[in-house]
Amino acid sequence: MTAGLAAVPADEGLFSWPDEPRLIGGNCGACGTTTFPSQLSCPRCTGTDIRPVPLATTGRLWTWTVQAFEPKPPYRADAPFEPYGVGYVELAAQDGSGAVLVESRLTEANPDRLEIGAEMTLTFVPVYRDDAGNQVVTFAFAPEQTAAQ
Amino acid sequence: MGSGSGNVAIAGIGIHPFGRHQAMTGRAQGAYAVRQALADAGIGWADVQCAFGGSVAAGGADTLVSELGLTGLPFINVHNGCGTGGSALAMAERAIRSGDHDIAIAVGFDKHPPGAFNADPEASGLGRWYGETGLMLTTQFFAMKIQRYMHEFGISAGTLAKVAAKAYRNGAANPNAWRRQPLSEEEIAAAPMISHPLTKYMFCSPGEGAVALVLVRADHAPRYPAPPVYLKAVSFRTREFGSFEVFSPWLAPARAEGPTTKAARAAFESAGLGPADVDVVQLQDTESGAEIMHMAETGFCKDGEQEMLIESGATQIGGTMPVNTDGGCLANGEPIGASGLRQVYESVLQLRGAAGQRQVPGQPRVAFTHVYGAPGISCCTVLTK
Numbered sequence: 001m002t003a004g005l006a007a008v009p010a011d012e013g014l015f016s017w018p019d020e021p022r023l024i025g026g027n028c029g030a031c032g033t034t035t036f037p038s039q040l041s042c043p044r045c046t047g048t049d050i051r052p053v054p055l056a057t058t059g060r061l062w063t064w065t066v067q068a069f070e071p072k073p074p075y076r077a078d079a080p081f082e083p084y085g086v087g088y089v090e091l092a093a094q095d096g097s098g099a100v101l102v103e104s105r106l107t108e109a110n111p112d113r114l115e116i117g118a119e120m121t122l123t124f125v126p127v128y129r130d131d132a133g134n135q136v137v138t139f140a141f142a143p144e145q146t147a148a149q
Numbered sequence: 150m151g152s153g154s155g156n157v158a159i160a161g162i163g164i165h166p167f168g169r170h171q172a173m174t175g176r177a178q179g180a181y182a183v184r185q186a187l188a189d190a191g192i193g194w195a196d197v198q199c200a201f202g203g204s205v206a207a208g209g210a211d212t213l214v215s216e217l218g219l220t221g222l223p224f225i226n227v228h229n230g231c232g233t234g235g236s237a238l239a240m241a242e243r244a245i246r247s248g249d250h251d252i253a254i255a256v257g258f259d260k261h262p263p264g265a266f267n268a269d270p271e272a273s274g275l276g277r278w279y280g281e282t283g284l285m286l287t288t289q290f291f292a293m294k295i296q297r298y299m300h301e302f303g304i305s306a307g308t309l310a311k312v313a314a315k316a317y318r319n320g321a322a323n324p325n326a327w328r329r330q331p332l333s334e335e336e337i338a339a340a341p342m343i344s345h346p347l348t349k350y351m352f353c354s355p356g357e358g359a360v361a362l363v364l365v366r367a368d369h370a371p372r373y374p375a376p377p378v379y380l381k382a383v384s385f386r387t388r389e390f391g392s393f394e395v396f397s398p399w400l401a402p403a404r405a406e407g408p409t410t411k412a413a414r415a416a417f418e419s420a421g422l423g424p425a426d427v428d429v430v431q432l433q434d435t436e437s438g439a440e441i442m443h444m445a446e447t448g449f450c451k452d453g454e455q456e457m458l459i460e461s462g463a464t465q466i467g468g469t470m471p472v473n474t475d476g477g478c479l480a481n482g483e484p485i486g487a488s489g490l491r492q493v494y495e496s497v498l499q500l501r502g503a504a505g506q507r508q509v510p511g512q513p514r515v516a517f518t519h520v521y522g523a524p525g526i527s528c529c530t531v532l533t534k
Contacts, residue, residue: 011278025399033390036399037276044390044401062400063300065292066345067283072267074280086289088400101400103284111345116300127282138282 010127010138013037021124022054023139027097034098055102057122059091061141062101064114076128076136083109089120089141107142119144157245158370158377159532161190161363162494165258167481168327170357175207175484179258180216182359182487190363191374192252194218197363199244201237202256203227204486210237210256231522232385233257234360234489239383239528241364251366258359259484266355273396273524287435287523288352290395292344295438297393299346302453304441306346310334311459312437313351313479319466320480322506327356328480351437356482360490362497378497381531382419386412388525395523408527409433413447413519420531424448427531428513429499430470431492433521434477440464444472447519447529471509474499489520489528500534 009017014037016022026038029049033042036055041048064087070077085106092099107123108114120141127138163185165178179202187194194217202210203226211224229236234257241255265288270280279285298304314334320326332350340348370377388394391405417423430449434440441455449470450458458464464472475481475495478488496516498504516532 010282011276014276014278033401063293063297064345065289065296066342067286067289068342068344069265071280071283071286072264074267074270074277074285075283076281077283084283086284086293088293090402099402101402103398103400105282105284116297136281138278 006134007126007137008130008134010136015139016054021122022057022094023091023102023122025053025055025093025100026050027053027093032098034093034100036100036102053093053095053097055091055100056094059089059120061114061116061118061120062088062090063116064106066109066111078128085109085114087114087141105138105140107140113143156367157242157380158365158367159362159380159493159497160365160370160373160375160377161186161192162497163187163189163361164325164491164494165359166325167356167358167484167487167491175204175258175260175357175359176213178260178357178359179204179210179256179361180213182258182361183213183217183254183256186254186361186363189375192363195220196252197222197254198250198252199241200224200254200256201227201240201244202254203229203233203237204257204259205230205233207258207260207486210258213256230524230526231485231520232489232526232528233486235383235385235520235528238362238490238493238530239385241362242380242383245364245366251369253364254361255364255490256359256361257486257488257490259486260357261355261484264355268396268523275396275398279398284398285396287395288344288347291436291439292347294393295436295442296346298438298442304453304456306338307334308441308456308459309346309351309437310338312434312440313337315465316434316473316477316479319474319507320476323475323480326476326480327482328476347436347438353435353478354482356484358481358484358487358491360487360494362490362493376501376534378500379533381422381533382416383528383530384412384415384419385526385528386415392525394525407446408525409443409446409519409521412527412529416529416531417448422515422531427470427515427517428511429474429496429509429516430472431474431477431495431516431518432472433519434473434479435483435521437479439521440472440477443519443521447517466507466509474504474507474509485522489518492518492520493530493532496532500532
């Protein structure tokens with residue numbers, strides 16, 4: 001990210017930012033279901049007692065693919081298109097309440113280095129510059145060995 | 150939504166060829182299909198008492214009256230995503246079964262620009278970020294669903310290629326199909342990867358086309374020229390908590406049955422028939438993996454049995470459970486509003502014994518159709534002769 005310009009989240013409410021960034025889910029007080037992002041009522045029991053809950057920063061890859069062509073709008077990007085990984089990562093809520101499978105971009109786009117069941121770690125990637133020139137970032141997951149490098 | 154009284158027959162079918170038709174609007178293709186269906190039933194537009202129809206991207210179906218005739222009939226627009234055609238059919242079926250009308254039309258048509266669909270997140274109740282950051286693609290969903298399925302049930306990449314090769318082979322025998330060039334399994338497997346593990350030739354493309362069906366009271370069916378085909382059941386379901394569906398920023402950790410399983414079971418129960426009774430099957434094959442997974446979800450086999458069934462040729466024309474005899478979405482493309490009705494069109498042809506080069510042998514008596522799509526909907530029908 002270019003120094004001097006602010007990095008801003010792709011959407012308010014997806015993750016805490018910029019200190020100790022964590023994905024923020026919604027946990028239902030009635031049935032314990034966790035959603036991501038949070039929503040006003042629970043899709044399982046229809047309850048409305050929803051509280052924000054930070055999600056774990058590591059979890060296992062449940063499934064994955066590689067986006068090999070540039071999507072049409074509303075997809076936004078500044079850099080020339082490079083294929084990117086997409087997957088669902090199983091994350092526990094940090095306080096031990098219900099787990100949730102979160103759909104996310106992956107930092108790895110090589111099929112040989114993606115494996116169901118692999119340990120993944122939360123990170124953040126630049127996606128585009130907004131109209132004010134801010135660098136917009138979104139969440140992504142990296143395979144454990146890449147994240148450690 | 151579901152029914153099973155078997156009080157409705159299909160007396161006429163019409164289709165505008167699927168593919169790309171630069172000079173023709175989607176509406177014009179819809180009107181063409183209606184005229185074909187009316188001619189097949191031996192009636193005129195003035196005889197039609199009510200109509201249900203829709204397109205997702207090609208305009209309001211009710212405006213077809215300006216071309217077909219301003220007869221004053223009630224014409225209800227249906228705009229229900231990938232379930233548009235199936236919903237129109239379900240409502241037309243009810244209009245007859247209720248006794249309100251004797252003759253109804255269901256019509257679906259569409260015309261999409263080339264390339265993958267670009268869905269609007271906000272129209273689906275999702276944040277704009279979901280589209281802006283590159284997560285809102287149907288292709289990703291299907292790839293991730295089959296990726297997980299292959300991992301759990303031992304389906305090989307070679308089987309994905311076999312499904313696509315069958316589709317293009319069947320499409321070559323269908324004069325109304327878009328893709329009519331057979332492709333080898335090797336060519337399909339070696340094509341550029343669109344969304345791993347699926348290559349370019351394993352995906353259907355958004356396209357153009359139209360289908361219309363004339364529905365009548367079953368006891369009136371003998372009055373019409375074509376051999377009658379009965380719509381024994383039509384069932385429509387949406388997703389329940391825990392199913393793995395397209396455009397899901399998150400999933401519950403435990404899987405539940407999806408709308409396909411629920412709709413198929415409801416259709417079979419309504420019809421008083423089961424998968425073993427079915428002679429010819431049309432399944433949603435947005436891509437090769439979808440056909441494989443839907444074989445199990447609709448009850449035609451158990452999870453994992455597809456590898457052996459497909460290897461043995463069971464799903465080919467002439468096999469024990471012929472699937473997508475007209476080439477499916479892979480060979481016909483997907484004009485969303487028309488797709489589900491195309492499956493019923495093909496089923497009627499097969500039950501009439503009029504499917505020509507691609508006719509399933511042995512005089513099939515029972516057909517099944519299945520549509521699946523965004524945002525987690527499915528419509529299934531059971532038809533008999």
